[in-house]
Amino acid sequence: MTVLKWLTDSRRWTLLFIGALVIGAGWIFLSRVENPIGGSSASPNPQVGFTAPGFTLDSLTGESITLSDLQGQVVVLNHWASWCGPCRAEMPAMNAVYERFRDQGLVVLGVNTTFQDDEAKARTAIQEWGLTFPIVFDRDGAASRQYRVQAMPTTFFIGRDGVIRDIVFGGPMSEALIASKIEKLMSEK
Amino acid sequence: MFPIIQLGPLSMQARGFILLAAFWLSAEAAERSAKRLGLRGDVVYSLAFIAAAAGLIGARLGYVLEHWSAYQSDLGAMVALNFNTLSPLAGMVTGVIAAYLYARRKGVANRKLLDALTPGFIVFAAGLALADLASGDAYGSPSSLPWTIELWGAARHPTQVYQLIAVIVIGLIVLRTRRAFDGMWFGLFVVLYAGSRLFIENFRGDSETSGGVRTAQLWSLIVLLAMLAVLRHWARSAPVEASA
DSSP, X not given: OHHHHHHHSHHHHHHXXXXXXXXXXXXXXXXXXXXXXXXXXXXXXXXXXXXXXXXXXXXXXXXXXXGGGGTTSEEEEEEEOTTOHHHHHHHHHXXXXXXXXXXXXXXXXXXXXXXXXXXHHHHHHHHHHTOOXXXXXXXXXXXXXXXXXXXXXXXXXXXXXXXXXXXXXXXXXXXXXXXXXXXXXXXXX | OOOEEEXXXXXXXXXXXXXXXXXXXXXXXXXHHHXXXXXXXXXXXXXXXXXXXXXXXXXXXXXXXXXHHHHTTOGGXXXXXXXXXXXXXXXXXXXXXXXXXXXXXXXXXXXXXXXXXXXXXXXXXXXXXXXXXXXXXXXXXXOOSTTOEEETTEEEOOHHHHHHHXXXXXXXXXXXXXXXXXXXXXXXXHHHHHHHHHHHGGGXXXXXXXXXXXXXXXXXXHHHHHHHHHHHHHHHHSOOOOOO
């Protein structure tokens, strides 16, 4: 039986081993790349390793916030709605992390999916929770579509270079979870 | 591609759903092949679930240790139904240790058990490729070939499909080979799977690299060569038996 012969016969096995080594090493050499993902030069996509898709949206206070203006800071982008239980449950944790790290260059940006929410209810909720981080309103759903948000909450962790580094689908996230996701990003320059 | 499956009010990531189904199917496959090889099917079935449970716990503990400064003041957060805070490597190590200890207690910690589990590994590897296809992970590099898929803003190599086809072919080869010695199916699967990863990684668009070299390829080659050495040892030392 062939497989057995190749394994038990010394010469055949040596041939097999050296063959695998040479072909494997050769293929690895041919497969070398400089930067396969492309880092910040890659096209914007809602996926780890790609530049975070840009948007400009109105904030709670009426002024507009542009995502690309936040480059140089670590951004936690959280898509939420006032009717979404897990979203409500994780708001205090997000606010706590924001307060803890904002001096070191952390921005938590809450994107209210206003097109499928009630803006008045959302505003009341924000006041009740006493949120200090900025909230923007996605009234036409364009930003949510760009980020392919299909379930809530969905949270994107964006490095100082504007590249998405992690995505958390669902919630509620604990303070420890959020902190664990930004730790490394905060220490980068 | 289809990251979320909506089941009434319950939304679940397609990736998690497929992996869960794949795990269940692979436990079934391992149980059946165990019976065919004269092992107790129920022991193999329990082993799969013990390994998975221990693996999950280990993966979470590993993650918490990696991020100790974040968790030390909030240890309660360790217990959370969240698949985003797992360390795959720690999970695998814990799962394998738990499976080994359980198999030893049941007196089946041997190479025949590895062969019995192999159909399960094949099914799970296929599920993993499908899960990657569903979530758009493990994506390919941009290409102009006629069979590319549109993913993450570019026409790309369908690396997930390549891997799925590779697993099916590997499965056919391995399970059609007559077991000449214990551990043969397992060893063949590991060699061929590592070889397929080594080959397909070349077309990936998300490879981690070190000095330009794709690290997954290095690991694949090391595993492949090591398994070849182990297989030689097993083939020579084990009495050749004529079980199917």
